[in-house]
Amino acid sequence: MKNSKIIPFAILLIFTLPCFISCEELFIREEYENNALDVFHSLWTTVDENYTFFTAKNIDWDSVYTVSRPLVSDGMRSDSLFNVLADMLSALRDGHVNLQAGFDLSRYWEWYLNYPQNFNFSLIERNYLGDNYQISGPFYHRMIDSIGYVYYESFEDNVSESIVDYLVTLYSSRVNNNNDTTIVKGLIIDVRDNGGGKINNAETIASRFTTEKKLVQYWQYKDGPEHDNFTKPIPKYLEPGGEFQYRGLVVVLTNRSCYSATNFFAQIMKSLGNNIVILGDSTGGGGGLPVNRELPNGWVYRFSSTVTTTLTGENIEFGIAPDIKVEMKEEDLEQGKDSFIEAALQLIDENFDRNRQGS
């Protein structure tokens, strides 16, 4: 056959063959099948290559595989497979690790279940907030004995710049229009039982408590599949936000149910300086940014993907210790008092008196 006849056929072949055979199907093929063994291997491998706290928590993930793998067989029931995978993930001891199937959600909640609750919102609502409190966006707040009290239930609830500006202005000492002076001795920010949410909400609030850009923490990301493959620590700064930054004494109330973004908030506030006191119990932790992945059978799971450390190198995954440790006292509860709020009120009062005597 002459070249002149071969060429058009070759051209046709080159340009149209891909269309006919849809050859991308050969390449865009899922690595795992939708069966129990592949689901198990997909989960174990992805966590192995991406989870960030194996070393910090001294977890032997290979031995977890050894224990869990024999429990999985193709054809096993979905709920049985779910239970095996959930047990496997519980070895990570991480509240940011969940497996979500349509019928269940695996979770690890021992970061607060093994500790006293130290919080009773009903008591606060009845005996401190009363009828005369404001609800500004996600914040419940009022003045208690010339001290601002703000309760924030969840960092999932978005915080606007204007609301935070309003709060820090409202609870600052000021000269009013009629030349009366409003004295505010300090501010209590109660984030107990706040299980977290969006970190940018934490940063928005914290930005009203510093007058200068400050280094507050370091982040590390995974940069390879080995358990110790991390980027170098990346500094995270907090810049002052809004037109006015609060300069009085701020007491942040925490308990073991403070997790994730609340943990970040407590750590950032603690790093800002002497005018901020963390009072109460240690936070529950949650120092890694959780990310989602999917299993071959469609189940979704999440795990921690970063490491956050304080300026002194402490991993905040294990919680933030308070500056002043307080436990809820039975006798306070019997009198309808919240020991945390009482301690905070007393601390701010004493600090105010001390400053007044000093000046």
Place this chain on the structure above:
Amino acid sequence: MNKRSFLSFLIFFVSHIIYAQELPPENTTRFFNLGVGYTLPKFLDHSFSTLRYQGHAVSATGGFHFRAPHRLHHLDFRFDYGQLSNASNFATVDYFRFEGNYAYKKFVKNLWKDRLQWFVGGSFNSLWTLWIYQGFVNNSYNNSVYASLSPNTSFVYHFELFQRQFRAEAAVFIPILTFAMRPSYGTTRFPGFLDDDRDDTLRQIWESGQFASFNKFFRYSNTISLEYFMKNANRLRLSYEWNFLRYQEPRVVNAASHNITIATMFNF
């Protein structure tokens, strides 16, 4: 569009090209193109999921074509938006894709008893994809940018059919050198942009990508088009493009799309 439809279209297209009456090459022309189309995208990104996503997208195209008897300048843009899902849990991914290509090709020779004009040249190809996993938190945004230099070739055939003039072109490019930017290993951020406090954009972009060739990056783009000459010197252009991409950093991502576009080419 199913395979049978494709097959019918191609058989019709190819057979008529082969047996149509041949016309001489056209003179110098300039066109500004605008079009709309449909895309069937699919991808599997092992950095984000074990599941393959596939769906439907609408596309908008634009471009500028300058053609002389012995050279072609083609500048083309295409934007796709669609929603994709997987077969296992029907989670949704918002799919955005923007592609810009500039190709310069010179006439090489006539082929097939002088019926086909063969052009060869090079092209600069840029591609941005954004896949937003709706169900994910903290890692929903999956951004990729690819800038490539590619050899590029076209076969052009002018013919008359049913007393109408047509121009058919088949073009292909395969990048040989690509600067590719993908999210870093453990996050959705580009590697050079992990530090919020840096303000050195060009250097950060440089650090976010790497040069790759066939060892890590492979892309194949194949476009078949048919232009119908209207009486006012404008043209209608029907094109089909098949695009495949494979990149291995930080983990393997494979993506493909089939696109059909109808465009008006405004002569000026």
